[in-house]
Amino acid sequence: MKYWSQTFIPTLKESPSDAEIASHKLLLRAGLVRKLGGGLYTYMPAGLRVVQKISQLCREEMDREGAIELSMPFIHPADNWVEGPRWPAAREIMYRVDHAGAGKGRAKEPEYVLGPTHEEVITPLIKSELTSYRDLPKNFYQIGTKFRNEIRPRYGLMRAREFIMKDAYSFDATDAAAIVSYNKMKRAYTAFFTRCGLKTIAVEADTGVMGGSFSHEFMVPAPVGDDDIVYSEESGYSANREKATSGLVPKDLADAAPVGALEEFATPGIVTIAALAAAPYNAAPDKQFKTLVYMGDGKPFLVVLRGCDELEEAKLGTLGFQLWRQATPEEIEPVMGAKPGSLGTVRGTIKNPTALAGIFADHAIRLVGNGTTGANKDGFHLRNVNVVRDLEVTKFGDFRTVRAGEPDPKSGAPLKIARAIEVGHVFILGTKYSEKFGAVYTDDQKQSHPMIMGCYGIGISRTLQAVIEQSNDADGIIWPWNVAPWQVLVVNLDPQDAAATELCLKLAQAAEAAGVDVLIDDRAERPGVKFKDADLIGLPLRLCVGGRGLKEGIFEFKWRNSKEVRKVAIAEAESVVTQAVREAASKA
RNA sequence: CGGGACGUAGCUUAGCCUGGUAGAGCGCUUGCUUCGGGAGCAAGAGGUCGAGAGUUCGAAUCUCUCCGUCCCGACCA
Structure with a gap:
């Protein structure tokens, strides 16, 4: 037992002015944490107790499913990341650690980085430790601090630069075995969040390239969450909006026949969907083609959507680029021949089509059939543009953002959208890392194969705050039994x-x-x-x-x-x- | 990285527009009275007004730069 007078629980009558949401205010008011800087928090004695309790529950559930605890360094040699499969993307979020001391640390590239996650450390470890199919399966986990240079830290522990995470990595010989490991983790997560007194929804996060449902995120519904989940109570479909699809385009949709000859018309000063939708042009947004220019690993590519749709940028991940971003007007004009606002993908109108890495069209443009798009000539658009006859398309795909009310892909019932906090993520990685690092095993036929990996994360510190966000009233926190300090x-x-x-x-x-x-x-x-x-x-x-x-x-x-x-x-x-x-x- | 707001005592803040000795509440210290839902009275301590530069006789207040914090967005052709 602990006497209040002999520990330190500095409660506050008023909320510090930089806390906005209930859980953040309560973290501070109840004396659980104190801020050092943006996204950096000290766990005060009572807060630390909660962290330890949540960690212990997590540990018990991981152990129950056969995962093995270890602990890897926070500081990683940068080489591990440079040699890994995602250095270009990962370096953006990693803190670099140079040698301390005067006169050092002048190197352009970091020598060490603070670990945002540990695939790049555990895979080389496993490569040298596990070599036979008899060693598999194995699942290693640790609970520790992660460092990410978040673009915008938010809401206390919810999105922090330094946070506590449980991360686990499974290694299997076959896809089927990997799915067994994956399902064990999914079970562990469900048990863990339940014991934390947290109501979570396991949301499908389709991996695109892999196909199937090999990724789930554990979400806590809350208006202050950073993610949108798309779901249907009727069919049980639920997915992160970044990955969600709808049944908007019927499977048996017949492509529209052309309605007339392609026609160029002058649209001086018209550079937005809305302006083209207004008089005198009257091209409804759902009858326009919107052409976006992105840069993928240094090469421009195009994305075509309906004028009324929005691009879900995360879906560009299926195209195979390491890094992508919107192109600048300076990059666009030499390729397209026009400034943004007059762009299109009608055959023969793109100035320098060979510069493009591809033209990717959302399925939904087939619903337009015939519509209006930019002529790649400033101040001109084209009408009677037929998807099949006129548009240059490398590949169709799902790139648009799903909207509430669209038909659920399974049942056809209207989809709903809600905000949620992501507290856990389970994921089949396949051989992305094992191939790159040479983590292979020998099977009983003396054949060598890359191991099938999975990775599994739980935001321990985020879970702490999510519990408070979900369980409080006007007077303060209402701790669930198992995680109360x-x-x-x-x-x-x-x-x-x-x-x-x-x-x-x-x-x-x-x-x-x-x-x-x-x-x-x-x-x-x-x-x-x-x-x-x-x-x-x-x-x-x-x-x-x-x-x-x-x-x-x-x-x-x-x-x-x-x-x-x-x-x-x-x-x-x-x-x-x-x-x-x-x-x-x-x-x- | 854009946009907005803010930065005054440990915390919450007033004052800034319209330049002229920096104020309050909570907390803290001391004393008295209280003592079952953040007590009352009295006395007291505590401030380089985020930092720097500028304008001015004079700057918390006006101008510029920087730093920090919070919020919104990462939005489109």
């Missing part, structure tokens, strides 16, 4: 009174004997302060002892998630506390 708070209203102090100790000992952690508020504070702090820090069970109750021969018993205050006779103290604690523990 202490399960029971014994409030001593009269710490000067020997009888009160003695009863508090008795209650605390009874709870502790029943197997839970107890905090005793022995501070010389006024009752009002203690009650407010009790609600704020949100321990599940509050036992309150004061002179008033002692006279009646009772103490007070109150659950944080209920308004009811129960008076319990001192004579029954031990049995009531023991029973309550055991019951709560068995339900959690």
Whole structure:
């Protein structure tokens, strides 16, 4: 048991002005964390306890599914990343670590980086440690700090530059075995989040190139989340919006026949979808083709969408480029022959088509059939543009953002969209890393094969905040039993009174004997302060002892998630506390 | 990386527009009175007004630069 006066729980009456959302305010007000800088937080004693509890639950569930704990360095030689398969993309988010000391660290390239994740470390390790199919399967995990140069840290621990993560990596001989490993992790995650008292939705994140459902994200529905999930209660379909598809384009859609000859018309000063939709042109957005220019690994490529649709940039990941970004007007004009606003992909109108890495069209443009697009000549557009007859397309694909209300690809029912916090992700990696690093095993036919890998992450610190975000009220946090820094708070209203102090100790000992952690508020504070702090820090069970109750021969018993205050006779103290604690523990 | 807002005591903030001795509440210290839902009274400590430069007789206040923080967006042809 811990005495409040002997630990440090600096509660705040008011929220610091830089906290915006409930969970962030409560993290600060309940004295769980303090900010060092943007996205950098100190875990105060009570906050650290929660981190440790969540970590322990995670550890238990990982162990249960046969994963093996180890611990890898935070600092990685940059070479591991340079030799890996994603250096160009990964270097953007990694902090570089140069040699300390005067006169050093002048190298243009970093010599060391702070690890944002550990594929580049564990794969070379496994390459030298595991060589036979008899060694497989194996799944290694660790719980530790990760470093990512987040573009915009947000909402306290929710998106931080430095955060605590559980990461696991599985190694298997076959695809089928990898799926077994994957399903074990999915099961572990479900069990883990449930034990944390967190309601999560496992969302399919189709991997595109791999096909099938080999990736799931565990999402906590919350308006403050960074992700959108697209789902249908009817069919159970659920996916991250970045990957979600809809049944907007029927499978049996017949391509439209041309409606007339291609016709160029002058559109001076018209460079937006909206302007072209207005009089006198009256080309409805869903009858326009929108042409976007991107740069993929240094080469321009085009994406064609309906005028009314939006590009889901994450879907460009299926095209095979390492890095992509929007092209600048300076890059666009020499290739297309016109400035943005007059672009199109009608055959023969692109100035320098050989410069292009491809023209990728969203399936939905087939719904347009015949429409309007830019003529690649400033101030001119083309009408009667037929998808099949006129448009140059390298490949069709799914590139648009799904909207709420579109038909679910499975059931056809309208899709819904909600915000959510991603707290976990399970993913089959295939042989991306094992091939690059030469992590191969020998099978029973003496044949060598790259191992099939999976990776599995849980944001421990983010989970902590997600729990608070999901479980609080106007007075403070309402901790779920298993992750509370202490399960029971014994409030001593009269710490000067020997009888009160003695009863508090008795209650605390009874709870502790029943197997839970107890905090005793022995501070010389006024009752009002203690009650407010009790609600704020949100321990599940509050036992309150004061002179008033002692006279009646009772103490007070109150659950944080209920308004009811129960008076319990001192004579029954031990049995009531023991029973309550055991019951709560068995339900959690 | 754009856009917006902000930066005054440990915390929350007023003052800035319209330049003239920096104010309050909470917290802290001391004393008295209180003592079951963030007590009252009295006295006190605590500020390079984010940093630098400029304008001015005079700058928290006006101008510029930088730094930091928070929010929005990473948006389109």
